[in-house]
Amino acid sequence: MARITERHALLSETPSTQRVVIMHRYGAGTNGKIAYVQACLHADETPAMACTHHLLQRLEEADQQGLLKGEIVVVPFANPIGLDQFEDDMLLGRVHRGGDGNFNRGWYDLTAMTQNRLVGKLGKDEEDNVKLIRTVMQDALAEITPTSEFASLRKILAKEAARADYVFDLHCDDESLPYLYISDLNWPDCKDFAADFGARAIMMAENSGGGSFDEVYTRPWAELSRLFPDAAIPQATMSMTVEHRGRPDVSDEIAAKDADALYKFFVRRGLIEGDAGPLPTPLCEATGTDACEIIPSPGAGFVTYCKELGEIVKKGDQIATLIDPATEDPTQSRTPIYAGTDGIFFTRRQHKAVKPGLVVGKVAGNKPLKAGYLLED
Structure with a gap:
């Protein structure tokens, strides 16, 4: 046919x-x-x-x-x-x-x-x-x-x-x-x-x-x-x-x-x-979507990453830094961003400028973190 x-x-x-x-x-x-x-x-x-x-x-x-x-x-x-x-x-x-x-x-x-x-x-x-x-x-x-x-x-x-x-x-x-x-x-x-x-x-x-x-x-x-x-x-x-x-x-x-x-x-x-x-x-192996951590930016500015995709991270590991160029004291412009679960760091932002709440990365873990709506919009 x-x-x-x-x-x-x-x-x-x-x-x-x-x-x-x-x-x-x-x-x-x-x-x-x-x-x-x-x-x-x-x-x-x-x-x-x-x-x-x-x-x-x-x-x-x-x-x-x-x-x-x-x-x-x-x-x-x-x-x-x-x-x-x-x-x-x-x-x-x-x-x-x-x-x-x-x-x-x-x-x-x-x-x-x-x-x-x-x-x-x-x-x-x-x-x-x-x-x-x-x-x-x-x-x-x-x-x-x-x-x-x-x-x-x-x-x-x-x-x-x-x-x-x-x-x-x-x-x-x-x-x-x-x-x-x-x-x-x-x-x-x-x-x-x-x-x-x-x-x-x-x-x-x-x-x-x-x-x-x-x-x-x-x-x-x-x-x-x-x-x-x-x-x-x-x-x-x-x-x-x-x-x-x-x-x-x-x-x-x-x-x-x-x-x-x-x-x-x-x-x-x-x-x-x-x-x-x-x-x-x-x-x-497969893990629950409810165990995937979607990590938001805590503020406005731009991000730099200290973890590469594919790295296995632990809860509390720093994966990125938010830098606010508008901070009056430049020594206080850096905010660390941490993983909230153990797992693989598998996605991050291509464009590094961010606003509050914008997703900066995802970690696929195996412990449930949430219920209900499990996706990124």
């Missing part, structure tokens, strides 16, 4: 303008499995887009060689709205300028949208229940009538991802090591991808509180299983947020390596015929 490229139009909000989402669809799904990969829901996170570029090259080759056994859908840029958010020469693209907030927050609650439709219809056969639940999800999403460009984008992406067995939402951080956000419902099933990807931190939670894109597709299976305890409902979707290092980490070499990790995952799951080779040694 040759590639099918689709152009899905967003709702136009101004005369003579219309953005589109481009989807590349590979494979006929002969093994019944579907994978969905999207890049740059946060439109300024270019390493993700570089990865999909190289993944598409690999899928073209696999398609020509007749190796595709499942269906793989790739969205090389998932947010054409954000891609238009240039300020002078800098692309922003994380927050919707129309007031709808972070592009990766507040996505649909598919459990709430489907549970009443499933009453009295679920049985003891897992495969039948999965098919039914996915059909009901599609029906519920199809009934949404978008009233804005952003709402139409949400509907297009969610309808496609809700079909899939495997959902990869590709992002990056500011200055960072490669890491993952996953559901604990998918661990250790996704341990092979984490090893191939070279993840240096893996944060897991069933519900991180922010309604992020990846959790839309993992949570309903567990939640519906609890709502319908007499029905056989498996954890039918593996979904994750993949953080491709930091914004400056854009190169053919890095992107090809990351695309290879996705390609090998598809081989291991039977969507592509081939040999994925031996798994590399994992570089870390």
